[in-house]
Amino acid sequence: MDSMRALLHHDDFRELETMSNRLNRILSKGGISNRRPDEAMAAADWMPVVDILEGHDDFQIHVELPGVEKSAVKLSIEKGVLSISGQRPQGTLSEGTRYHRNERPYGRFERVFGVPDSVDEQKLEANLKDGILTVRLPKVEKAKPKSIQISVA
Template identity: 35%
Template structure:
């Protein structure tokens, strides 16, 4: 006889997550009038330094060829897809939590960025996007007369 832990709200919590996932409007983009359904959104950190912004996006298991970065009208878009694993018919999964499919994240950038010098690199499943600020956009200190 196997002992199983009884968790009465586990099924209800799972149902609530699924309903929230279906209703969540942030999963829809308006990809040029056609609505693009996305399956997940990568976790992102945005860091501001004196001369640039750095965006770190967690994309484990996503190949570089499957990532597209665009910058248009002050909006930086990260778009791509995590491919599904090839499964053998003999495998029996008990739990699947890693999301597969399309992702999309958009960020409005301030006017102070230099769009021509944006660069990116990906290493160990972390995408880094470097968004430099324009030279004249640096804040200056103003002296106070007394």
């Protein structure tokens, strides 16, 4: 019984943070959000977290999607808008088991991002490995910074 109690023991601050995150998700569906103006979100069950990086040759978006199959993810890019959507299934329980705590989100998700003009939309690449979706958005040739040598006269 002590091992079960240890599993179920919770940190009050963590519980408060979880409730705060849930409230923020609910409010963001109603139009109140901490998203940037160039991002949009459709009604979804959860929103995966992302990192956006810029390199010399490209932009990269890393999306945390543990437990999501490649076939359940859809990417589209049109008129400067990148949409990443899909679905994570709810886990199934075997006979005689029940949840004591279920904090991992499941269901539909969607993230939408404005894409800079410096991106070559025709060369978008995506790879899902170890629960991380990496979307590579190569820059057009003219957008890459160039080094110019200065001659001394």
